[in-house]
Amino acid sequence: MMRIALLDDYQGVAMGMADWGGLSPRATVEAIREHITDPDALAARLHPFHCVMLMRERTRFPRALFARLPNLRLIVTAAMWNVAIDLEAATEYGVQVCGTGDVSDSTPELTLGLILGLTRHIAEEDRAVRAGKWQTTLGTIVRGKTLGILGLGVLGTKVAALGRALGMEVIAWSANLTDERAREASAARVEKDALFERSDVLTIHLKLSDRTRGLVTARDLARMKPTAYLVNTSRGPIVDEAALIAAVKDRRIAGAGLDVFDQEPLPLDHPFRRLGNVLITPHIGYVSEENYRLIYGDTLEDIRAFLDGKVIRAMNTPAVRAPAA
Numbered sequence: 001m002m003r004i005a006l007l008d009d010y011q012g013v014a015m016g017m018a019d020w021g022g023l024s025p026r027a028t029v030e031a032i033r034e035h036i037t038d039p040d041a042l043a044a045r046l047h048p049f050h051c052v053m054l055m056r057e058r059t060r061f062p063r064a065l066f067a068r069l070p071n072l073r074l075i076v077t078a079a080m081w082n083v084a085i086d087l088e089a090a091t092e093y094g095v096q097v098c099g100t101g102d103v104s105d106s107t108p109e110l111t112l113g114l115i116l117g118l119t120r121h122i123a124e125e126d127r128a129v130r131a132g133k134w135q136t137t138l139g140t141i142v143r144g145k146t147l148g149i150l151g152l153g154v155l156g157t158k159v160a161a162l163g164r165a166l167g168m169e170v171i172a173w174s175a176n177l178t179d180e181r182a183r184e185a186s187a188a189r190v191e192k193d194a195l196f197e198r199s200d201v202l203t204i205h206l207k208l209s210d211r212t213r214g215l216v217t218a219r220d221l222a223r224m225k226p227t228a229y230l231v232n233t234s235r236g237p238i239v240d241e242a243a244l245i246a247a248v249k250d251r252r253i254a255g256a257g258l259d260v261f262d263q264e265p266l267p268l269d270h271p272f273r274r275l276g277n278v279l280i281t282p283h284i285g286y287v288s289e290e291n292y293r294l295i296y297g298d299t300l301e302d303i304r305a306f307l308d309g310k311v312i313r314a315m316n317t318p319a320v321r322a323p324a325a
Contacts, residue, residue, distance in 0.1 A: 052072065054085070061086060066090060074302075081099070101294050112162045144167060149202075153206075160187050201228065208238060230244065
């Protein structure tokens with residue numbers, strides 16, 4: 001019988017997102033709510049399982065972990081990419097990796113929420129009203145302002161449309177962006193320096209890779225207007241975190257809206273928790289009921305196919321591995 005672990009079920013909802021009972025009697029499913037960071041503890045916890053489902057990049061799966069999980073046969077990850085998995089090691093150790101579908105509207109909608117939350121001080125005013133105060137800040141409107149998009153792919157294009165709907169001028173840059181592609185998204189392509197200099201709100205929509213890690217530097221942040229905001233719903237390490245902390249702390253930019261961080265969950269003593277001009281959410285860009293039902297439903301399909309001797313939504317082609325003893 002296959003034993004399946006659903007990792008990092010933060011909200012305690014995984015068991016209700018798909019008909020896991022349909023796998024009986026061929027498999028049992030267990031949801032693990034706690035986030036396990038210690039490598040030894042993680043290896044010990046996952047040792048009995050033949051299949052592990054990863055919710056995005058919450059848990060890293062490096063080569064050393066594969067070496068300690070002789071029973072592992074299948075990994076299913078939310079969406080069709082996951083930089084936290086060493087795919088080369090998975091292939092060498094004979095572990096099949098499969099992905100799922102993904103709803104692409106969740107993150108752009110949260111991006112819009114962070115933009116409006118920052119410019120209208122929504123969280124701050126909420127706290128003030130609960131404390132008995134009334135009208136403590138002065139917000140700004142976004143109509144007529146410039147929205148800068150770093151990465152005009154699927155998500156960036158959706159954010160561009162939302163910005164246009166609010167009456168914002170949309171500009172964009174990424175390493176391979178062309179003028180034609182920008183026009184298709186109703187945006188104007190600019191150079192990277194101009195993106196940071198002209199944007200009233202700069203929002204990041206790139207995948208994390210060796211090329212994009214640390215892409216936003218202290219020099220880039222120094223080019224931003226003191227009235228500008230930076231929004232990141234992509235991945236924390238794309239931005240030089242120390243430089244961003246310094247920029248918002250010293251009010252060299254007006255503030256930041258962040259859904260992603262270098263270390264997640266965000267440590268309790270992290271400076272972002274104490275900075276009033278930083279609006280933070282706990283990596284919920286993709287966290288919506290619609291997306292969860294799609295992700296967990298596809299996970300169920302991937303596992304059922306694997307049990308039937310088939311592979312769907314494959315992300316690698318592993319070597320053959322002998323059955324566990």
